[in-house]
Every structure is written in C-alpha cells, then in structure tokens.
Amino acid sequence: MKRLAAVEINPSLSNQHEFNAGRLRRELGLTGNPCRGRIDFLFYLGDDQTPVTETERYTLYDSRLNKPRAAEWRMYYTNLGVSEHARANDLMLLFRPDPSSTDLVAVIACRGTAIERALSLDLARREPEDLVGMLFADSQSLNPQTIGVLLQVLRRPEPQVDLREHDFARHPLLLRSAARGAMPTTAEMAAAAQAIVSETGVTPEDPDDFLDSSLDAETGLFTAIELELGNRKLAAIPEEHRLDFDVLRSFFMSFLQSRRARRGQSLENHFRYLLESRRIPHAYQCRTEGGKTPDFIFPSCESYHDPAFPDDHLRMVGCKTKVRERHSQWLDEATRIRLKFALCVDDRLTDALLLRYEDRLRFFLPRRLLDTTYAARESRPLLGSVGDLIAEVASI
Template structure:
C-alpha cells in the first residue's frame, strides 16, 4: 500500500533551472551536477573510472494550465565522473541525459525535480514556474523556497491524496496499489461477472465496502470513497483486461487495429469514469445531509440550455424570479480544473457567484486570482488545502463549510 511519497521514492531533490541548464547554446546542457551534495551519491554509487553507469529513467515535462498531456520519455541517463581524466582533482559526478522531446521543451526558470524510486529507476520532472503542477510537485515532495541550487526533498510522511496519486500515475509512476482492493475483487467479480458495471454501481459498491461519516466529516469521506472506488476499479480492470489480452484480437489473435481500438476504450473508460464517480459521491453526501438539490438534465436547464452539475435547491426555484437569489447555489464538479473551470461561469446567468468542487491540488495563484475576479469560488476537501499557498487558503471552501452554508440557506 502506497500511503506516502517516501514509500515510492527513497531520495529526491529540486531546483529552478538557470540559463546554462536550459539554453542549447550554453555549455552544460544535458548535464545535471550538484547531486552528491544532496545525497544522491550514496544511492547512485561510484561509477568506474573512464566508464559510466546507465540508469533507467522516466523524464516528463508537465505543461502549464490547459488540457495538454505531459510529454513523457523513457530512456537511460549516464552517471559518471566528469574529471576521471584528471586524477589530481577530486571527482565531479554528474548525470547526462540525451536530447529528447522533453529536453527540447525546458526553459530557464522551469522547476526540475529528480527522484530515485526504491526499485532504482530515476524520475526527472520539469514544469514551468508558478504553475499548478509546480505547486503540486513542491507539495508532493516537501520542497520549499527553491533556488538554482539543489535542495533535498523532505519526502513527507503524510498520506498521499488521490489527486497526487493520479499525478504520479500520469507520469508513469505506479502510485495506486491494487492490493488495496484484492480482498474485494472476488466480490466484484461475483456481482459483475460479465461486464463492466455502470459507474453508479461501482460508486455504490465502494461506499458499501468503506463505511464513513458523510455528515460529520464529509471532506475525508469524499476522499476515502474516491480512493476506494479507484482501487476497486483498477483491480477489476486488470482482471478483465488480462482476460481479454489472453484471448487475442481478431481471427488470428494478432489484429493490430482491433487491439488499438480496445486500448483506446480502456483509456477512455478510465478518463470518463472518474468524473462520474466524483459526482456520484458528492450526490450521496448531499443526500445524507438532507440538502435539496437537482442535477442538470434534458429538461433541467438554465439559460442557453446549460446543464449545471448541481443546483441548490432546484431548477423551479432558479426560474422563479420571486425566489431569493442569495438562497440559490450553483456548483460545478470537475476532478481537475485546468481551463475547464470557465465552463461553470456561463451556466447560470442569474447568479453572480458560482462554485466549483474539485480535487485539483496546488492550483496556481494566477489561476485562483482569475477565478476570484470572475466570482467563482472553489470547494475542495479540507485535507487538500495544504497544497495551496497560505494566501490562497482563506478563500477556499471545504466541503463541510459549503454544505453547512447550503443547509443554513435551506432552513
């Protein structure tokens, strides 16, 4: 079970790139020095004279706001002594990486994090400064007040939240341990022997297998239900996909097009399911708290046929001009924000202030400032607030405070 980042990585360090690091016409591009000072020599060892160690490495560039996926390259890097020809000088150990689609994207000022997993593989990550990804990574690894010299990461011992696990998984680092759900896998197979269940059925099963306190502690309950469902889904998915792979594709078992189609369906199911699960568990919490609400649908719309995720207390009240606007709440629900948060702004013209529930951690100051200027307020489970800067936290609602406000308005 991966409860903390220290269970995945044994050492990590971070810094911001200088021009020498990032610009092609400068001297040391593709070389990373300074790692022995932050403890990496103790885990990477001493390379032989006139030779080098090759180390399996995943490199990734995580772009700024937007829906672009990270650029990921799997390769090897070289760990060597740059002064092996100078026996009169002390060794200078460096990592060398080859030119690749990640290295061509890095720029001066970008955040770089290098980490070694317990299995010996290195992970080298780059992202623009002051981006949401940079805040997420600094929080994940326990890095603070970085400059152009390496600082060793603290590798926090607190539990990894599901959003941070999603981030690591997106970067090719296994962070969701399927053993978490192995005890329940047979139950899932017995209940759904021949097909993937609907997301609502999976969500209900996750709540059944993980009783929590949606009234007294809705924030931790939401995260626990999401985590449980993800583990159940991944275990079931692995079983179903393994069975399909054994059967092969097409008449001869080697139909490439059929395999690609199957692979895309697996990926699309993963992406779409998480958002539905998030809404399902929010709905259950609202129901348990006896809050009156409706979800947007074919006949439940606001202006321009918009279908808000949640409208409190409902659409009849929204369209009734006599109903007080200050007792109406419009809530969007998106597991990640990126640029999609702007969709919520147009979903209810009657309301100046709107809300967005999300599991996104470490949203950049620039983005939260723009949200505030557009009168969009974030609703984020309390345990995730630590990933935000101190000046951001006062304007972020917890799920408990948000549901309390609605309950008060509906009395």
C-alpha cells in the same frame, strides 16, 4: 526553534515562565501591545508515543513600555503543562499556522528522540547536538518540503483510510461484472465504494474524509475490475483478430476513454450521496438558460426558474476532478448565480486562476489535498474544504 532553558520552564528557578520575544515577535509577524493568543503544545516525550497535548494562553508585551529605554518584548505563558512535561534542553519549535490568527503551535521534542532529530535535520539542516541556543526561520521563506514536515509533525492531515489490505479482487461487484463481461455503471461503483468506506467507520459526518476515501476505494475497485476484464479480453484478441498495433491501440484506447469518462461522474455521485445523507435540498442536472445543465442547483430547479425566488438564495456547484478549461463553462451556467462553486480534486490550480475568478468562482477540495498541496500557497484563503461547501449549500 530553540533549546528550552531551565529558567523558562522550571517554576522553582523562575516564576516568570516567559520567553525573550523581540525577534520572535518579528519573525511570527505578531503585532499589538499587548498581543494575546493561544498556544497548542505538543510534547513528544518518547519514540512511538502519541504526543501529549496541552493548550495554554500567552501574552506578548513590552516590559519597558512608557520607560525611556528601548523596548524589551517578552512572551508570558500560563505554564500549566509546560513545567510538567518539558525539560531543559528539549527542542521547541514555535510557529504560527494561520496569519489571520494570533494562535500559535509549540512542538516540544524531548532530547534524544527521533522527532527531535527529524526537526533538527529537516528544518535546521544540522545535527541535534549542533543545535544550541535559538534559531529563527522566516515564515516567508519556508518551502513546500518544510511545510510538509510541519504538517507531519502536527499529525495533519489525519491518516486516510488504509485500503491497501482490502481484497478488491473478491468484491461481489467484481464477480458480477466478470460474469456479465462488462464494467459496472458509475452508480454501482459509487455505491460499492461508499459501502467499503462505511465499513471502516468513516461516515458522511466527516465529508472531507468520506469523499476522499470513497474516491480512493472506487479507484481500487475500478482498477481490479478493469484488470480482470482487460486480461480476459486481451487473451481473446488472437482468436478474433490478427494481433497488430492498430488492434492493440484500439483495445487500450477503449479502456482509457472509459477511465476518463468515469472519474468526473464519480465525484458527482459521491457529492450527491453526501447531500442526500444530510437531506440537503438540491437539483441534479437541472436545465437552465440555453439548455445548459449545471451539475447541482440549490435548493431546487423550481426555485431557480421562479423569478420571485431571490437570487442570493440560489447556489450552483460544478464537479470536475481536474479543472483544466472547465472553469469557463461553469461561469456560463446558471446566469442568475453570480458566485459559482466548484468541487474538484485538482492539485494544479494556479494562484493566477484562483485570483482571477475569486469573486465569480470559488473552489473546494478535500482537506487532505488542501493541507498537503495548498497549505503554503498565496491563494490558500480562497480555497474551501468539502465540509465548507456542505455548510455553504446547507445554509440557504
């Protein structure tokens, strides 16, 4: 993070438009001479304005190569948009989001803006007026809070569908459930949630957002229906039973058990909808060895049981919102398939678990969860998005 100098951005003062890059090269972990890549610039010119974006190329090189003096590293950039949008003393945060790539991101915040103040306070831990010259943050020491700030600056993850204003209490499915005095089936719940999300403009073409938003919509609708039916049944208890602890405990346990049973099947329903919307061949609850029934087999149950069908063209996907000990069950299902796939929305997967099973069980989660929970984790390269999973099963 540094204050921009006039000679770095103003073509009338210097034609070099480059940064001194010795320590910058070390801190970003860049190698090679020269090292080349892309810089995505985000210019925050004022509060409540969408950032202006520019993409430029850079070359990091030793300007004293083959000379007797010590190396002097410089980062040359193409300067197409920087001189137009940046000014001297603007704050620049330069970082490398992906250690497997030389591409960089540069956030340039105009002096005096709220984003400049947020970057100064959250990342440098000092007031903007005290931030002078150049500071470096070793990427190995960034904590989850700092990673969150960086993701927020980049506007990642993309905002989810805002369902807070949706009137679940007036949804037709709630009215039908209230009339018959029973919770709807999981299939009915999933279909209603998918319709709510589709009305917002999110489609299966964006499988991560669609699945994530559908789960949220179903939760909102389920909660509204549960509240309506629960209040009715609770009001009827004094008429049917003597009101005591055992009666209330049984009442609440019945609702809790219903919640637990539905969440896992909810994920299966939404994933199944994504597969059907893309016409991806699959078998749901196919019976394999020992009477086991994996959630999904690709491309079909018949293919799995055909000895002539090649093993490396078979796929298996298990669905579970929270993994817990389910991983051992997945490993025992569909023995013809060595590498199993698991779709979940679990924010507590440990690095130890992912590393232990990396060659036998691969996990996929909605991108929002990957970006907010696992972005800074050692195991992040072992995780895939819902879109990645769709691509895997569609490619066979």
